[in-house]
Amino acid sequence: MSTEHKITTQKVNFKVFRFNADEDYLPYYENYDMEVTSEEVVLDILNRIKWDHDGSFSYRRSCRHGICGACAIKVNGRSTLACKESMNDMVALFGDELVIEPLSIKRAVKDMIIDKGDFWGKHEAVTPYLVADIDEEPEMENLVSPEDAEALDEADLCIQCGACHYACPVVEINEDFMGPAAFAAAYRFESDVRDNANSRLLDANAEKQGVWDCVKCFECAEVCPKEINPISKITKLHQMAFQKGIAEDNVAVRHAVGFKKSIEKRGHLDEGGLVLYSEGLATIKHIPVALKMLKKGKIAMPWNIPTSDNMDEIKKLVKSSSTAKF
Amino acid sequence: MEKLRYALFTGCTAKQSTPEQMISTMAVAEKLGIELIELTEASCCGASHLQDYDDFLSLVLNARNIAYAEKHGLTMVTICNTCQLNTAMTKHRLDENPKLKAKVNEKLAEVGLEYKGTSEITHFLYAIIDDIGLDKIKEMVVAPLSQFNIAPFYGCHNIRPSELQNKTHKTPESAYRPTSLDDLIIACGGQNVDYKEKSKCCGFHVELQAPHTAAVLTGNAIAGAMDENADWMVTPCPLCHLKLDTQTAHASEAIGREVELPVLHMQQMVGLALGCTPAELGLNHHLAKVDFV
Numbered sequence A: 001m002s003t004e005h006k007i008t009t010q011k012v013n014f015k016v017f018r019f020n021a022d023e024d025y026l027p028y029y030e031n032y033d034m035e036v037t038s039e040e041v042v043l044d045i046l047n048r049i050k051w052d053h054d055g056s057f058s059y060r061r062s063c064r065h066g067i068c069g070a071c072a073i074k075v076n077g078r079s080t081l082a083c084k085e086s087m088n089d090m091v092a093l094f095g096d097e098l099v100i101e102p103l104s105i106k107r108a109v110k111d112m113i114i115d116k117g118d119f120w121g122k123h124e125a126v127t128p129y130l131v132a133d134i135d136e137e138p139e140m141e142n143l144v145s146p147e148d149a150e151a152l153d154e155a156d157l158c159i160q161c162g163a164c165h166y167a168c169p170v171v172e173i174n175e176d177f178m179g180p181a182a183f184a185a186a187y188r189f190e191s192d193v194r195d196n197a198n199s200r201l202l203d204a205n206a207e208k209q210g211v212w213d214c215v216k217c218f219e220c221a222e223v224c225p226k227e228i229n230p231i232s233k234i235t236k237l238h239q240m241a242f243q244k245g246i247a248e249d250n251v252a253v254r255h256a257v258g259f260k261k262s263i264e265k266r267g268h269l270d271e272g273g274l275v276l277y278s279e280g281l282a283t284i285k286h287i288p289v290a291l292k293m294l295k296k297g298k299i300a301m302p303w304n305i306p307t308s309d310n311m312d313e314i315k316k317l318v319k320s321s322s323t324a325k326f
Numbered sequence B: 001m002e003k004l005r006y007a008l009f010t011g012c013t014a015k016q017s018t019p020e021q022m023i024s025t026m027a028v029a030e031k032l033g034i035e036l037i038e039l040t041e042a043s044c045c046g047a048s049h050l051q052d053y054d055d056f057l058s059l060v061l062n063a064r065n066i067a068y069a070e071k072h073g074l075t076m077v078t079i080c081n082t083c084q085l086n087t088a089m090t091k092h093r094l095d096e097n098p099k100l101k102a103k104v105n106e107k108l109a110e111v112g113l114e115y116k117g118t119s120e121i122t123h124f125l126y127a128i129i130d131d132i133g134l135d136k137i138k139e140m141v142v143a144p145l146s147q148f149n150i151a152p153f154y155g156c157h158n159i160r161p162s163e164l165q166n167k168t169h170k171t172p173e174s175a176y177r178p179t180s181l182d183d184l185i186i187a188c189g190g191q192n193v194d195y196k197e198k199s200k201c202c203g204f205h206v207e208l209q210a211p212h213t214a215a216v217l218t219g220n221a222i223a224g225a226m227d228e229n230a231d232w233m234v235t236p237c238p239l240c241h242l243k244l245d246t247q248t249a250h251a252s253e254a255i256g257r258e259v260e261l262p263v264l265h266m267q268q269m270v271g272l273a274l275g276c277t278p279a280e281l282g283l284n285h286h287l288a289k290v291d292f293v
């Protein structure tokens, strides 16, 4: 007997987030024990809860094919597209107790449905469309070479599902932070040869809201169902700021530039020197912790900072391979 | 078994703000019968910040570091998650893109070096698990950590992006439910603590430009471990260690709750279980007091 298409079933306990902002003071979790087949995706389970158990259960879905981006929710804390995520994989990863929650609990409106207003507001703020002087009666089509199209790095495949945005720890803490999806959208148009918007890159690099507040946790890269890898776009927005000469002279920018200075001098990083170069006078605020660290032998004195062997090679390479200016 | 040998890329932190990490790495290597050949020529990996400024330069410098491991014909072992990410990312990009590799090698040729792609790059945590094995560790334990609840803190740059990370070691690791460090705790005889923040970010990389964000993340991590009754935390990353060990005052202020736990480097935990003395592991270099040994 062939086992190739064998469908297996399994008992799974679902703890499902329930909340109606119009009626409930606090959310609660409803338990559903269900037989789940290996062929099902998470959205099938949401449907079965609604059809077989409670018609008032609410969630968003439309295309059922990973295109519309409406169905993103969290399973055991992991953002995912309900219509794309196989139950088998979820059980393999998390076992037979699965917690189903909306993308953002604090934004819950009804069950899986959240108010995504902050997401759309930030999306809109990056001018997510092409800004170009269009010749209304062109002689021929506007050609974009394959190389130029490649520069987009598939950022145009984003379906605005919000999975990355609500997985991003900085979005949770700093409400000005634009978030990975908005940055991916900013990059998509900044990297388009036809675009000539003038404030998008500046906004994406501005303090507090911009790319420099990204903690580099890679949650967005891990979670994106379209493999957009938003943090790779964030890195490119940093680099573009230098390429276009609009990088501001601030702590974050000096911190990045400081690495080159330090490497050029010692190969290794001069940790104290980097802080001093990045923060200038504001470095004083670190003194209480620095003193404690000093006492524990955690601060190298200027004359003790390690230096790499073969510094001549490093100096030569820094000189010949540098591409960026500040 | 033939003696295990690796090329050690120390990174910068182990030589400055976390000297205890260097000390304990060498002590544990000796206990485990591992020979570590330090790449004294290596430069800083750029810590993912140089990459924001000058991507090509960071590729050239990291390729140079790897070239030195290749010269020894050894796998490169890293002891910092961020070093691991940046070095492995460089390797991945060069191995996948012959044109880029040629461009980088053109520069390296100026100093008589070549990046070939022959050395693997793995974090010490995975070298221990893959090449020595948890069973062997269990056998070697002389001072089991059985009275301790230990909270593993994985650090982003060892587990994400999982596609890249899982190419650098044999033991599969999930970004959402990592197990390597939990398993190592158990092998050392300890009780592993499960908590939500164990796979989350410590905030290190925005310490200067976004101190509040950084402090909240650190605070949440320690609070999460405390709430699950951890006696102490353990991490494979010196940058996470710096945050969790030295920034508790800021973290407490940011989340409005006093948080502090002893935080050990992965090497120190293994060292304790294998019978190293506190001095051999540099436990005197911590800010959050390690008062249980």
Ligand code: SF4
Binding pocket: A164, A167, A168, A169, A170, A171, A179, A180, A213, A214, A215, A216, A217, A218, A219, A220, A221, A230, A231, A234
């Ligand atoms: S890498 Fe940056 S943008 Fe992506 S989730 Fe982490 S903090 Fe947010």
Ligand code: SF4
Binding pocket: A157, A158, A159, A160, A161, A162, A163, A164, A165, A180, A181, A184, A223, A224, A225, A226, A227, A228, A229, A230
């Ligand atoms: S980048 Fe990916 S995860 Fe983020 S909104 Fe777009 S498709 Fe969704």
Ligand code: FES
Binding pocket: A060, A061, A062, A063, A064, A065, A066, A067, A068, A069, A070, A071, A072, A081, A082, A083, A084
């Ligand atoms: S229903 Fe459209 S993406 Fe899932």
